[in-house]
Amino acid sequence: MLEFLRQQVKSPIFQAIIIMIVLVFLFWVPQMGDGGSRDSIAVVNGDPITISQYNSDYNRMVDRLRKQFQGNLPPDFIKTFGVKNQVLQRLIREQLLIQGAAKMGIYVSDWEVQEQIKNQAIFLSDGIFDQKKYQNILAQNQLPPKRYEENQRLDLLTRKTTEAVAGFATLSEWEVTTRYQYYLNELKLNYGVLTPNLFKDQVEVNEEKLSAYFAKHKEEYKTAPEIKLSYLHFSLLDAMDAIQIDDATINSHYETNRANYATPEQRKARHILLKTDGSNDAEQKNRAEKLLKQLKDGADFATLARKFSDDPGSGSKGGELGSFARGQMVPAFEEAVFALAKGHLSDLIKTRFGYHIIQLQDIIPAKITPIDEVRATITAIIKHDQAKGKAFSTASEAYEKIFQAGSLSNYAKEANITLLTTDFFTEAKPPEVLAGHPKVVAKAFNLKKGELSSMIESTGGYYILYISDTIAPKIPEFASVRDDVTADVIKSEATLIAKNTATAILSVAKEEGLQATLSAKNMEMKTSPWFSRQQTNSSELPTNVTSAAFSLSMENRYPEDVITSNESFYVIGLAEVKVTETNDESQLEPFKKALLKEKQMALLDSWLEHMHANSNIKINQEFMAR
Numbered sequence: 001m002l003e004f005l006r007q008q009v010k011s012p013i014f015q016a017i018i019i020m021i022v023l024v025f026l027f028w029v030p031q032m033g034d035g036g037s038r039d040s041i042a043v044v045n046g047d048p049i050t051i052s053q054y055n056s057d058y059n060r061m062v063d064r065l066r067k068q069f070q071g072n073l074p075p076d077f078i079k080t081f082g083v084k085n086q087v088l089q090r091l092i093r094e095q096l097l098i099q100g101a102a103k104m105g106i107y108v109s110d111w112e113v114q115e116q117i118k119n120q121a122i123f124l125s126d127g128i129f130d131q132k133k134y135q136n137i138l139a140q141n142q143l144p145p146k147r148y149e150e151n152q153r154l155d156l157l158t159r160k161t162t163e164a165v166a167g168f169a170t171l172s173e174w175e176v177t178t179r180y181q182y183y184l185n186e187l188k189l190n191y192g193v194l195t196p197n198l199f200k201d202q203v204e205v206n207e208e209k210l211s212a213y214f215a216k217h218k219e220e221y222k223t224a225p226e227i228k229l230s231y232l233h234f235s236l237l238d239a240m241d242a243i244q245i246d247d248a249t250i251n252s253h254y255e256t257n258r259a260n261y262a263t264p265e266q267r268k269a270r271h272i273l274l275k276t277d278g279s280n281d282a283e284q285k286n287r288a289e290k291l292l293k294q295l296k297d298g299a300d301f302a303t304l305a306r307k308f309s310d311d312p313g314s315g316s317k318g319g320e321l322g323s324f325a326r327g328q329m330v331p332a333f334e335e336a337v338f339a340l341a342k343g344h345l346s347d348l349i350k351t352r353f354g355y356h357i358i359q360l361q362d363i364i365p366a367k368i369t370p371i372d373e374v375r376a377t378i379t380a381i382i383k384h385d386q387a388k389g390k391a392f393s394t395a396s397e398a399y400e401k402i403f404q405a406g407s408l409s410n411y412a413k414e415a416n417i418t419l420l421t422t423d424f425f426t427e428a429k430p431p432e433v434l435a436g437h438p439k440v441v442a443k444a445f446n447l448k449k450g451e452l453s454s455m456i457e458s459t460g461g462y463y464i465l466y467i468s469d470t471i472a473p474k475i476p477e478f479a480s481v482r483d484d485v486t487a488d489v490i491k492s493e494a495t496l497i498a499k500n501t502a503t504a505i506l507s508v509a510k511e512e513g514l515q516a517t518l519s520a521k522n523m524e525m526k527t528s529p530w531f532s533r534q535q536t537n538s539s540e541l542p543t544n545v546t547s548a549a550f551s552l553s554m555e556n557r558y559p560e561d562v563i564t565s566n567e568s569f570y571v572i573g574l575a576e577v578k579v580t581e582t583n584d585e586s587q588l589e590p591f592k593k594a595l596l597k598e599k600q601m602a603l604l605d606s607w608l609e610h611m612h613a614n615s616n617i618k619i620n621q622e623f624m625a626r
Contacts, residue, residue, distance in 0.1 A: 043618045044095040058087045096611045101161040108156045116152050165607050166600030180591055184580040186530040187549050191572040192518045194502045196494035203493045213489050214478050221481045224426040226471040230419045234395040234462040239387035245379050253378050254371045261369040267337050268362040270319035275310040275354040278581055288348050288355040295345055301359050323364055395455050395462040408466040502562040502569035510558050514573040545570050
């Protein structure tokens, strides 16, 4: 439920942070000039994008990225990938879209907003909109109904405008055929791989060479900076231990989030698959019809599946697929399974994989997990949410008192608490107590000696850090890194030999063929499986190698240069080409839809770019530089 609302609006936790940020910038962000205001990050044709809007969206994106990296967002990721500017540009595009919609006469009525909300599953009880549930869910997330409804209005307006602009996109049969073959034509490559390891024995190492290499690359051997910390940790676990949750709170959470504890109806089935590749449809269909007749005449399903099914995952298990709910199988397969009665066989079902014969083994009814089975889980969720707020308040109060006391150590004495400390450590090897908190460590290494951090949120609580001492990086004595230098010299020279050898092989292969050239070098020539632009994962080759292959032809089988990937050098030659026919409408139709969607999005992007180029947009550059 919370994740759903986060997708619709801004997180309530971030709201408190954003209010604090806005108060600061009200006093510190200067005017932008004509049309600007101190609480705007940008003004688009006179319409402001507020700092509050920006910070909310920025925090939400960072939160989403952090989840994608399982809480360990790489250091400098935000800066390297320009996340701040991405958020700003998305907000500008959104504002341009709203303005463009108004020019086209596209609006959203109150009735449309009501219908949108009334049909959202999170607010339904027994399939009917529940006004009390709606109010309770919004109240739990500190979200005024008016604000939520305005977000829904924006969502509808965006959809309407997108559909209006994208509706001008069209497809010709020539485009479909050409692009279909572009993506699905298949190749097979001959290739040889040369790695530095093959040539390490050819590298000669002496003291003169090692000394020269170290002199040239000494910066690469510089030691990592080290820091020593004093810090406070405001633990969620400590806060949770002091929290008691009553049954009424648990029951309320369960009722509000019943959908989270529901298991949808599932079907248990088995199938026999006869794969098709566009050239053998008639043959496979005929085989499938004969198998279906045998099954209807009483043949054992599991026996036929083991013998004839082309599905490697289920065939050896008698066709068993296990149980699954709606949305887990391709549409045609799912529709057939959920239309069958228990124990019955389907007719032939055609999907992009081929022809299926399905038998429904069982129907597992939908159910809701009883509250007693999830009471402990619910208790932990509520405790965590409450503890996070409590830890945040405690850390905020401590942070304010640190400034009043004049230093972190003075505050510790006045509060009669023991500061946590570390010995010197590098960013790559933090102490065990901080090893699971990369965000905290990364923040620490952005501080200078004698500097106090801001409050840092991490898994398990909040931190306030003080850098008590530092050790600057230094270039070590050659003797201490001699082994590392030796390994690097061997690797560097072996890599160069591998590349030069691969280049020579490619040059000769263009005249004498790859097989003969590699054999003369006592090297093996390999042949890849078939692969297409759409299914490069069917090849064991790196992506940049398969991409280069599509620039080749049967008349020009070899590339201009050797292809490098992960310190290996690939010499490739085109072996065969398989042209994909487009006479199977069942496979062509999904491709048409995807291609049309691609053109629609391209048209929408062009429309927004045109509006952007002809708009008056002012950006608060000082804010963006912070």
